[in-house]
Amino acid sequence: MEILVVNPNRVDGCTLLIHEAARAAAAPGTTVTTLAPRRGPAELTGHCEVLFSAVGVLELIAETPADAVVMAGFGEPGKEAAQELTAAPVLDIxxxxxxxxxxxxxxxxxxxxxxxxxxxxxxxxxxxxxxxxxxxxxxxxxxxxxxxxxxxxxxxxxxxxxxxxxxxxxxxxxxxxxxxxxxxxxxxxxxxxxxVSAAVKMAESLGALGLAPGLTPRPPVTGWPFTT
Amino acid sequence: MEILVVNPNRVDGCTLLIHEAARAAAAPGTTVTTLAPRRGPAELTGHCEVLFSAVGVLELIAETPADAVVMAGFGEPGKEAAQELTAAPVLDIxxxxxxxxxxxxxxxxxxxxxxxxxxxxxxxxxxxxxxxxxxxxxxxxxxxxxxxxxxxxxxxxxxxxxxxxxxxxxxxxxxxxxxxxxxxxxxxxxxxxxxVSAAVKMAESLGALGLAPGLTPRPPVTGWPFTT
Amino acid sequence: MEILVVNPNRVDGCTLLIHEAARAAAAPGTTVTTLAPRRGPAELTGHCEVLFSAVGVLELIAETPADAVVMAGFGEPGKEAAQELTAAPVLDIxxxxxxxxxxxxxxxxxxxxxxxxxxxxxxxxxxxxxxxxxxxxxxxxxxxxxxxxxxxxxxxxxxxxxxxxxxxxxxxxxxxxxxxxxxxxxxxxxxxxxxVSAAVKMAESLGALGLAPGLTPRPPVTGWPFTT
Amino acid sequence: MEILVVNPNRVDGCTLLIHEAARAAAAPGTTVTTLAPRRGPAELTGHCEVLFSAVGVLELIAETPADAVVMAGFGEPGKEAAQELTAAPVLDIxxxxxxxxxxxxxxxxxxxxxxxxxxxxxxxxxxxxxxxxxxxxxxxxxxxxxxxxxxxxxxxxxxxxxxxxxxxxxxxxxxxxxxxxxxxxxxxxxxxxxxVSAAVKMAESLGALGLAPGLTPRPPVTGWPFTT
Amino acid sequence: MEILVVNPNRVDGCTLLIHEAARAAAAPGTTVTTLAPRRGPAELTGHCEVLFSAVGVLELIAETPADAVVMAGFGEPGKEAAQELTAAPVLDIxxxxxxxxxxxxxxxxxxxxxxxxxxxxxxxxxxxxxxxxxxxxxxxxxxxxxxxxxxxxxxxxxxxxxxxxxxxxxxxxxxxxxxxxxxxxxxxxxxxxxxVSAAVKMAESLGALGLAPGLTPRPPVTGWPFTT
Amino acid sequence: MEILVVNPNRVDGCTLLIHEAARAAAAPGTTVTTLAPRRGPAELTGHCEVLFSAVGVLELIAETPADAVVMAGFGEPGKEAAQELTAAPVLDIxxxxxxxxxxxxxxxxxxxxxxxxxxxxxxxxxxxxxxxxxxxxxxxxxxxxxxxxxxxxxxxxxxxxxxxxxxxxxxxxxxxxxxxxxxxxxxxxxxxxxxVSAAVKMAESLGALGLAPGLTPRPPVTGWPFTT
The missing domain is CATH 3.40.50.12500 (Rossmann fold)
Incomplete structure (x- = not known):
């Protein structure tokens, strides 16, 4: 299975550490891709940055096919929004x-x-x-x-x-x-x-059991704040 | 006092209704400006739109001087972030x-x-x-x-x-x-x-009593997701 | 609007301080009358005194016309009872x-x-x-x-x-x-x-918005304990 | 032991029923006296009456020696106040x-x-x-x-x-x-x-075990609202 | 009335102390029998022993007629099970x-x-x-x-x-x-x-008031773990 | 890894269904052994049977080496006790x-x-x-x-x-x-x-991450209720 891990900040060293932890936790057949947002704050120093980073995180999730998504920010919002963008289960650390x-x-x-x-x-x-x-x-x-x-x-x-x-x-x-x-x-x-390790294993668990959130039908997502 | 009211959606009729309710509630010396975000979704049909709209709401709050801010979305996030952008109290309906x-x-x-x-x-x-x-x-x-x-x-x-x-x-x-x-x-x-009316009156109350949230010092907000 | 503020104890200096705080908080058009009970304990040194003072507080509220009532004891009972005696909103600090x-x-x-x-x-x-x-x-x-x-x-x-x-x-x-x-x-x-200041502002807020508690119809209040 | 049972209302039939239930529950050596307040409302039809009746209930408790007190109103306040007036345990039904x-x-x-x-x-x-x-x-x-x-x-x-x-x-x-x-x-x-029965048995239980609330020392109770 | 008190451990000195406390609390007409399980751990040093002791406690309760049962272990499970074995009320300290x-x-x-x-x-x-x-x-x-x-x-x-x-x-x-x-x-x-004293008095209280738990009809209890 | 699954009742068809579900959930390298207690009730028709069955479940867990244990009764007690008997993590469905x-x-x-x-x-x-x-x-x-x-x-x-x-x-x-x-x-x-499936995957997750409960040192478990 392919797991997309998203680091909400843009500190490269942090993305690397998260990636290594995720890969170390992953089972043999699991591929891990770890990304940081293309846009948004470098570090999450306050509530504003936390909110801004969510936009970039959602952008990544919308455009990156995966069998499961792990959101690697602790305490950050966005899981419920992310789940609207993918049929794959989204797991928040x-x-x-x-x-x-x-x-x-x-x-x-x-x-x-x-x-x-x-x-x-x-x-x-x-x-x-x-x-x-x-x-x-x-x-x-x-x-x-x-x-x-x-x-x-x-x-x-x-x-x-x-x-x-x-x-x-x-x-x-x-x-x-x-x-x-x-x-x-x-x-x-x-x-x-x-x-992060826990989320990878729970993602694999859901995958193995064929479990995913119920997809409440919704209209296409619009209004990405970086478009005009 | 000047109150900035922010409607999180971009439905003009809704902004107008909110404005009228806010103005009707306002005391004689209170000026009400009601704005909708310049960017973001027209309607808040899901969790994604709710999150996206918060960016535009924050943008408005950062650039519009006011003595108090009223966020006119019910159940929407962002109050804590908005409070980082202004010394004026931010009130959530x-x-x-x-x-x-x-x-x-x-x-x-x-x-x-x-x-x-x-x-x-x-x-x-x-x-x-x-x-x-x-x-x-x-x-x-x-x-x-x-x-x-x-x-x-x-x-x-x-x-x-x-x-x-x-x-x-x-x-x-x-x-x-x-x-x-x-x-x-x-x-x-x-x-x-x-x-909305309640928030206008509570904004006026805080203003009259000279109350505002404690300003936890923080570095400048960066990472607005619409910049690159 | 006319606000009746009731100090549950009978310490004159306390009534005065409460009155000054209430007046300082009041908007231009607001009149503040601050009273202490005519009967009951001087100080609220225990649960008995707290209960006794409520009788005098209710007596005042029943006989003093006002557009809103502020009960200025912190932790004291009686708000629900006071609301039975007046159509004006009763606010507890x-x-x-x-x-x-x-x-x-x-x-x-x-x-x-x-x-x-x-x-x-x-x-x-x-x-x-x-x-x-x-x-x-x-x-x-x-x-x-x-x-x-x-x-x-x-x-x-x-x-x-x-x-x-x-x-x-x-x-x-x-x-x-x-x-x-x-x-x-x-x-x-x-x-x-x-x-006290908060209650005055919330009283004015309710007044401005035309809000008051629903009046559950009830028979006349009887049994004042100082009558026989 | 002597148990004082206090009916907060002044409906004689109610006092009688409470007395009979208390006596039926009492152990051989227990004497039950059931009283209604000398002052206060006949029936407890609202919050005011409930508060007023408490004054008469406290008056009875202060003047009637007993080994335990049972307050026979369900949902009525006053237990904490009553406990200030007697070293005997006060039990609320x-x-x-x-x-x-x-x-x-x-x-x-x-x-x-x-x-x-x-x-x-x-x-x-x-x-x-x-x-x-x-x-x-x-x-x-x-x-x-x-x-x-x-x-x-x-x-x-x-x-x-x-x-x-x-x-x-x-x-x-x-x-x-x-x-x-x-x-x-x-x-x-x-x-x-x-x-009522439960309270009588718990009163007897406390008596048999020599248990009573700790007596926090307090100054004499003053300010009875029927005195001037 | 006859109260069966069960000490979940098998420390004789503990059984004796419990018995004396129960007897001291008991009213004149009350007989107290205090027993420790015939099987199970001597001391309840962990979760396993707590569970094991419950079996012996239940065995005693099933075979000993009584008007009320007091389970004298603090924090131990088994009350709900014990209540299935007797029509007498089971009280847990x-x-x-x-x-x-x-x-x-x-x-x-x-x-x-x-x-x-x-x-x-x-x-x-x-x-x-x-x-x-x-x-x-x-x-x-x-x-x-x-x-x-x-x-x-x-x-x-x-x-x-x-x-x-x-x-x-x-x-x-x-x-x-x-x-x-x-x-x-x-x-x-x-x-x-x-x-223990409290439970004895509450057992007597229930007895005097003729109160006992509702007996949900159930098939005979089987599967005692010490039988084969 | 070897997972021991324990069905608390002794209904063979139930043990089989649990085994099949556990096996279906298990990863390739995982061995599943599903057992029912050798002693105790056939069906868990009440609180007594639930408690009795726990003894047999604990007996199985104490004598069966495994890398993780799954307790397959829903609402049954015993997890904390089971964890005293093995260094392997015990998971309750x-x-x-x-x-x-x-x-x-x-x-x-x-x-x-x-x-x-x-x-x-x-x-x-x-x-x-x-x-x-x-x-x-x-x-x-x-x-x-x-x-x-x-x-x-x-x-x-x-x-x-x-x-x-x-x-x-x-x-x-x-x-x-x-x-x-x-x-x-x-x-x-x-x-x-x-x-059951969830517990198998979580057991595998803990195993893969090298996680197990902290072993609070304790004396040997004694007092099995089927010994004398």
Whole structure:
């Protein structure tokens, strides 16, 4: 099966890390293509950028055939919109990390990037109706560039944050933490779930079972904001 | 004070109705400018359009000086992003309708447009933490064009839907219903709150009290998706 | 319009502060009358006094014509009863402070008077279905006389308490704090909402929009406990 | 032990029925005194009357020595205030009915008097944090006089209402239904819990175990609203 | 009436303490028989032992006639199953402690045995729909043998833990704490409720009122796991 | 990898159906062994049988080496206990069905077997903190023998029940419905998730990612109830 993974930011190092984590998680017959939007902000430093990036993410999803789509931003909106553009199931790492973590413990803690991201993640979990199982959202204090460019320090900071969790299971709450799960687990002794890997496996699971969302018929999507 | 009201769709009749409702609600010293996005979808027929329209809405808010901003889409995202673009308070009718209604009864019912809009509204209320006071979201079955172009039938349909509410207080859950509150109240005997009017009054209230959201310092917004 | 503001306690200094805050918030055409009960306890030091004061508050509301009524006790009962006595909308500062605060941030913190008042406020918010948006109720440790008679120290104590809030928006949770919002905001850099001012503006908003609660027909109120 | 039972209304027939139900539930060594307020409304037809009656109820409790107090109004306020007036435990039938019912099934349904009473009961359960176990509040349509004066028809109406419950356990949600549990159970085959009986047994239980609420020290209660 | 009390573990000292607490709580006409399972684990050190012990507990309940059954394990499953084996009401101390405590304060804190037991108790309270009134579950760090064999130290440790509660009312959350309520109350000044005593009184209450769960007809129970 | 699937009942036809569904879902390199308990009830007709069956299920899990364990009873307890007996992850179809379904829609409906099973499933979802996303539990009215022996009628009945769902996504809420998803989906046009298949894929996902629950060290399990 072909999985399209979309990194909502345009930090090349981040796209690469996400791609590697996705490929490492993928089964033999699975092809992974990881893309970043052609348009939109380089980094998602606020609510505006998060919204803008969604347009580029949707553009990619609309034009790239795939058997499943993984949205690799944690806490970002757009899954419901993306699902209108493709018959393939769209999986959001904000869902898949917590959902897979839930099989490993009754409650989990999310370690996210910056303090500003934490309430965004909390609000998104509330909308997704996954808040009851979340014991807390902790910020590591690191943005995507720090997570990507200073890998060793980043692992240390994420592990230090994870140790403050009241649960045994921790979800990595940022695409820039992709590929870091094993190191954080080794450093802390905790069970560490990476959302990108989880989403790839759940995409494969849906594919193997022939499951896809019901396609509510809708008129063609119009009004892309970059056209005039 | 100058209030900028933004209609997220580009249906001229809808912008006009919203403008009239806002102006009718405004106090003597208040100027109301009502705009629709220069780019984006004509109608918000799905999640994609809702997201696309937010870009144009944000563009308007960034370039139009105002003392307060009213976002006149019910259930649409973007308030948090808009607040990054202006020091003026940004008020969302999805909040203001229910908040003002809450002073008139312990619980309220929302009458929204199409059946497809109902779960979007429910999810947004959950994120806004206003779901506990909402006794239900009922769909009138009418989209924005129907609400705008066939006004008399629309009032009848909205009133018929409102009569199914289990509460005495009803919130009009669509910008296209702006200006319809008195007619629906007269037809049903219920207390009917229009979100646009409520938002204008709450904008004036904040202005009079000198209240505005705390401005978390942030770097300039970049990555508008219509630039390259 | 004429707004009747009722202070549930009989501390003259408190009535005066509430009156000044209400007048300061009122629009040009609005007249504010602020009264304290003719009977009942001087201070609301416990649940009994809170209940007793409600009788005097209701007596005032029944005999004083007004276009809107503001109940200026935070956490006190009686709004539903008061609404039976007048066709004018009755606004409780326990509702209006949080409701207006909600437009300024997803969550707010309440700074209340004594430690004994905090669980009363928490319980009342639960009944009002506003608990989900409340990030906490913090006690300043000051009762009404302290708040009224030692104003400077009171502002300092309330500001110190407000700094412990986990949210940017703070609601002043005691009528005795009326008029203190700007000072606390200046001292802390937080967004500070005063319930009395909020209620006055929401009363004016309802008036301007022609909104009032539905009048469920009921037999004349009997059994005032001071008659025999 | 001596139990003081207080009927919040002043319908003699109702006081008598409550007294008989309490006495029938009482253990051999228990004395039951059932009183109605000397002042206040005859019937609790609205929120005002409910509040007024609380003053007379508190007056009785303050002046009548007892080992335990049972407040026999369903959904009425005042328990917290009453507890300030006596070192004896104060039990509210609104709590005791549901609490005892909870041992007989995971969820229960409340059958209350009039449609107007139902939301009052729902709100009170929410404040008491007993709402999660309540599957619904159904109104029989009968006020206290109907429940008291037309006993046979009342049993039929309450039984008919109880049959609509989705649970096996039903709580009688009005003091005027005291003594009716066995008849309703016989008519419906359901498990029917009467709050007055439940409260008497819980009062005896607390007495036997030497349990009473912690007495938070407080200044003398002042401000009775019937004094000047 | 005859009450069968079942201790889920097989620690003789624990059975004895439970028996003494139950007998001390029982009214004159009540006979108390306290038994431990004939089969199953000596101590309930984990989820497996908790489940295994339930089989022996059910065996006892099936073969021992009684007018009421008290299950004296805190947080253990099996009440619903036990109720299938007898027409007598089955009371679980996990319910009865919190339910009686609820009459003494709006919220209560549970002091349980080991840290491992705390999440089990939290989950069970959630299933029982009693979590909203629980302000927290605190672990004393003592298992049943410590609680039983080193009584004085145990009282000290439980009292020390209880002092950390944010509420005035504390529920002893382990059968091994039976009989300790008065000492912990004396040491802390808190209101301390013992679940075994509470369950005995609630069993007597149900008996006196002629209340028992509705008997859903079911085929004979088969498949006892110790038969082949 | 080797997956041990355990059917909690001892209906051979049911074990076979579960095995076939598990095998059909399994990836090429996965071996599936499906077993039913050697001891315990044939059918799970009540709470007692559910508890008894858990002992036999645990016995199987303790003695059968596997890389992952799937518990194929919907609403049955025992997962936490099973996880104490093996270092391999234990997956409960009650979790896995809803968790995978959650990626396909914001909310799902569960179609379960008998009316008696519905509240058991509701309670279990509450404990698992998955209740917020569940729009309802509907009973098909069919027990395991009916589901197994009269397959065609069973599919019709399950499909008829599923059509009453208010959501597009339906979870088959009984092990006896294993293998029925495609037929019910074809008959209804809904998205139908089978818990057994979901659990197999999630087991494979955890295996591929090297994830397993943290092993809290514990003493050897003792007290199996079939030993003396």
């Amino acid at each position: 904000t869902e898949c990390g917590p959902l897979l973590a839930r099989t490993l413990g009754a409650r989990f803690t999310i370690v996210t990037s910056t303090a500003a991201a934490a309430p965004i993640v909390e609000d998104r979990l509330r909308t997704l109706r996954l808040d009851a199982a979340c014991a807390g959202v902790l910020a590591s204090g690191l943005g995507v560039p720090d997570l990507v460019d200073h890998r060793e320090e980043a692992v240390t900071a994420v592990a230090d944050t994870a140790r403050r969790a009241a649960t045994e299971v921790v979800v990595l709450g940022c695409g820039g933490m992709a590929g870091m799960a094993a190191d954080v687990a080794a450093a802390t002794g905790l069970v560490v779930v990476d959302g | 999805t909040e203001c309708g229910p908040l003002l209604a809450r002073t008139l009864g312990a619980r309220f019912t929302i009458v929204t447009s199409t059946a497809a809009a109902a779960p979007i509204v429910e999810d947004r209320l959950r994120t806004l933490r206003l779901d506990a006071a909402c006794a239900g979201v009922l769909a009138s079955g009418l989209g924005v064009p129907d609400l705008v172009d066939h006004r008399e039938e629309a009032v009848t349909a909205v009133a018929d839907t409102a009569r199914r509410a289990a509460t005495e207080v009803v919130v009009l859950g669509c910008g296209g219903m702006a200006g319809m509150a008195a007619d629906v109240a007269a037809a049903t005997g219920l207390v009917v709150v229009d979100g | 326990t509702e209006c402070g949080p409701l207006l605060a909600r437009t300024l941030g997803a969550r707010f913190t309440i700074v209340t008077s004594t430690a004994a008042a905090a669980p009363i406020v928490e319980d009342r918010l639960r009944t009002l279905r506003l608990d989900a948006a409340c990030a906490g109720v913090l006690a300043s440790g000051l009762g009404v006389p302290d708040l009224v008679d030692h104003r400077e120290e009171a502002v300092t104590a309330v500001a110190d308490t407000a700094r412990r809030a986990a949210t940017e928006v703070v609601v002043l949770g005691c009528g005795g704090m009326a008029g203190m919002a700007a000072d606390v905001a200046a001292a802390t850099g937080l967004v500070v909402v005063d319930g | 609104t709590e005791c009915g549901p609490l005892l019912a909870r041992t007989l099934g995971a969820r229960f349904t409340i059958v209350t008097s009039t449609a107007a009473a139902a939301p009052i009961v729902e709100d009170r359960l929410r404040t008491l944090r007993l709402d999660a176990a309540c599957a619904g509040v159904l109104a029989s349509g009968l006020g206290v006089p109907d429940l008291v004066d037309h006993r046979e028809e009342a049993v039929t109406a309450v039984a008919d209402t109880a049959r609509r419950a989705a649970t096996e356990v039903v709580v009688l949600g009005c003091g005027g239904m005291a003594g009716m549990a066995a008849d309703v159970a016989a008519a419906t085959g359901l498990v029917v819990v009467d709050g | 996990t319910e009865c402690g919190p339910l009686l405590a609820r009459t003494l304060g709006a919220r209560f804190t549970i002091v349980t045995s080991t840290a491992a037991a705390a999440p089990i108790v939290e989950d069970r309270l959630r299933t029982l729909r009693l979590d909203a009134a629980c302000a927290g579950v605190l672990a004393s760090g003592l298992g049943v043998p410590d609680l039983v064999d080193h009584r004085e130290e145990a009282v000290t440790a439980v009292a020390d833990t209880a002092r950390r509660a944010a509420t005035e009312v504390v529920v002893l959350g382990c059968g091994g704490m039976a009989g300790m309520a008065a000492d912990v109350a004396a040491a802390t000044g808190l209101v301390v409720v013992d679940g | 009650t979790e896995c069905g809803p968790l995978l379904a959650r990626t396909l829609g914001a909310r799902f409906t569960i179609v379960t077997s008998t009316a008696a099973a519905a509240p058991i499933v509701e309670d279990r979802l509450r404990t698992l903190r998955l209740d917020a996303a569940c729009a309802g539990v509907l009973a098909s009215g069919l027990g395991v023998p009916d589901l197994v022996d009269h397959r065609e009628e069973a599919v019709t009945a399950v499909a008829d029940t599923a059509r009453r769902a208010a959501t597009e996504v339906v979870v088959l809420g009984c092990g006896g419905m294993a293998g029925m998803a495609a037929d019910v989906a074809a008959a209804t046009g809904l998205v139908v998730v089978d818990g």
